[in-house]
Amino acid sequence: MPQPQALSALGTFLGQRLSTSKSDLDLHGRSESYFALTPPDAVAYPESTEEVQQILRICHEHGVPVTGWGTGTSLEGHALAVAGGVVVDFRLMDRVLEIRAADMDVAVQPGVTREALNQQLRATGLFFSVDPGANASLGGMAATGASGTTSVRYGTMRDNVLAMQVVLADGRVIRTGGRARKSSAGYDLTGLMVGSEGTLGLITELTLRLHGVPEAVSAGVCAFAGIEDAVNAVLDTIQMGIPVARIEFVDAATAAAFNAYAGTSLPECPHLMLEFHGSPDSVKQDSERFGEIAAEHHGRGFQWSTREEDRRALWAMRHNAYYAILASRPGARALVTDICVPISRLAQAVTETQADLSRASIPGPILGHVGDGNFHSVLLVDPARPEDLAEAKALSHRMVERALDLGGTATGEHGVGLGKLDYMQREHGDGWDVMTTLKQALDPKGILNPGKLVRSPGLSRQ
Numbered sequence: 001m002p003q004p005q006a007l008s009a010l011g012t013f014l015g016q017r018l019s020t021s022k023s024d025l026d027l028h029g030r031s032e033s034y035f036a037l038t039p040p041d042a043v044a045y046p047e048s049t050e051e052v053q054q055i056l057r058i059c060h061e062h063g064v065p066v067t068g069w070g071t072g073t074s075l076e077g078h079a080l081a082v083a084g085g086v087v088v089d090f091r092l093m094d095r096v097l098e099i100r101a102a103d104m105d106v107a108v109q110p111g112v113t114r115e116a117l118n119q120q121l122r123a124t125g126l127f128f129s130v131d132p133g134a135n136a137s138l139g140g141m142a143a144t145g146a147s148g149t150t151s152v153r154y155g156t157m158r159d160n161v162l163a164m165q166v167v168l169a170d171g172r173v174i175r176t177g178g179r180a181r182k183s184s185a186g187y188d189l190t191g192l193m194v195g196s197e198g199t200l201g202l203i204t205e206l207t208l209r210l211h212g213v214p215e216a217v218s219a220g221v222c223a224f225a226g227i228e229d230a231v232n233a234v235l236d237t238i239q240m241g242i243p244v245a246r247i248e249f250v251d252a253a254t255a256a257a258f259n260a261y262a263g264t265s266l267p268e269c270p271h272l273m274l275e276f277h278g279s280p281d282s283v284k285q286d287s288e289r290f291g292e293i294a295a296e297h298h299g300r301g302f303q304w305s306t307r308e309e310d311r312r313a314l315w316a317m318r319h320n321a322y323y324a325i326l327a328s329r330p331g332a333r334a335l336v337t338d339i340c341v342p343i344s345r346l347a348q349a350v351t352e353t354q355a356d357l358s359r360a361s362i363p364g365p366i367l368g369h370v371g372d373g374n375f376h377s378v379l380l381v382d383p384a385r386p387e388d389l390a391e392a393k394a395l396s397h398r399m400v401e402r403a404l405d406l407g408g409t410a411t412g413e414h415g416v417g418l419g420k421l422d423y424m425q426r427e428h429g430d431g432w433d434v435m436t437t438l439k440q441a442l443d444p445k446g447i448l449n450p451g452k453l454v455r456s457p458g459l460s461r462q
């Protein structure tokens, strides 16, 4: 049995930082979403690239699966060790290594969270823009190709990771990309690693693009009579080139969940939440232009403000949407869908989804980063009722099929993990085989996060 030998070799150099306690295994076996508890055999807490390298060398030699772990907030079971083995938790690699304000970039270890990075950037006049609803780790965000409310203006992780240090399955350490803002030197290995979900290597350092804190910011909320009006207002705003920094949609059920969870008093109807970045004059002008568009689409009570406390309250409410929705059905778990379609097909995708959800017996509030054509339904299932999960999966399946029919994708930002594996063939065709070939070239023994993203023949436990 190779596993005990591997664990003993790992224990020799990690000491207490290799854990096999039940509580630790359970903590690293649970998902934020609906997946069943899947504890690994051990959890390693490395402190350096050299230790990650040593972990991989040992696991490679013994054929032991290795799964990276940032903060465990991914929603498709990405970080679950479905074939057992070692989970590598990056929480101790949490240093901001170098802020290079003149180049507007920063080098970080993978365990730094997005909020911790922005705290450290406070005095610099710069910020890191990608903001998923959870306070996720930057390594995990790169690995899932995450995005957030500001991606419509500043891009996703794909646009904001400039370079990485990655430890490959056999323990080799490579550097991808560089600090130059452009390069034509060969394959884009950074692009390959972003979104690879820990299946090609473990990220031990990232160089990230930073943005200047805007001189002025305005934010506002607008209520709409119906979903279609709200979505058409988004379409006009984007097509007219109004430079929104955020444009988020929530439906009536989400507005009701906010009211119950955060004590707000939003009318229980669809809303758009917006933010504009620029100079005092430009944000005023942009807000007013949006107000006119909203009025044409029967928007009501659009109010905007440049006061920081108003903005903070608005985005805190938005970032807590998942928990507000979960609280609306006590004891529920969530299956979160994540489709993204071309912006011209957004209204059709949202209205057809809403019609489908209206016939369902489980709740599924809709919200999303609609400026990118990306939205979610948070399908709430009672864990004691298997029929709820079956219904949620059927609704999710129809959403994905709808998105693919409209030229979109099964996942705009959450990633593939376990939940979207079945759609890879349809979405990518032969391209999925190419992904599998790349995986086999870089990880021939298939030890890195087996069971995710590509086909994993011979997986023993799933």
Ligand SMILES: Cc1cc2nc3c(=O)[nH]c(=O)nc-3n(C[C@H](O)[C@H](O)[C@H](O)COP(=O)(O)OP(=O)(O)OC[C@H]3O[C@@H](n4cnc5c(N)ncnc54)[C@H](O)[C@@H]3O)c2cc1C
Pocket: 032, 067, 068, 069, 070, 071, 072, 073, 074, 075, 078, 079, 090, 110, 131, 132, 133, 134, 136, 137, 138, 139, 140, 141, 142, 143, 144, 145, 146, 147, 148, 149, 197, 198, 199, 201, 202, 203, 204, 322, 323, 413, 414, 449
């Ligand atoms: C309330 C809530 C709101 C959310 N909102 C959004 C949103 O708006 N946008 C969005 O994109 N996502 C969102 N998510 C999903 C989640 O936050 C993102 O997928 C996030 O990027 C996961 O980061 P993590 O640190 O938690 O990674 P984990 O869940 O720990 O891991 C995710 C994947 O990355 C791999 N991994 C982790 N660290 C490394 C590393 N150093 N090297 C290689 N692989 C690694 C893991 O093996 C796994 O496959 C939300 C989740 C929640 C719970």
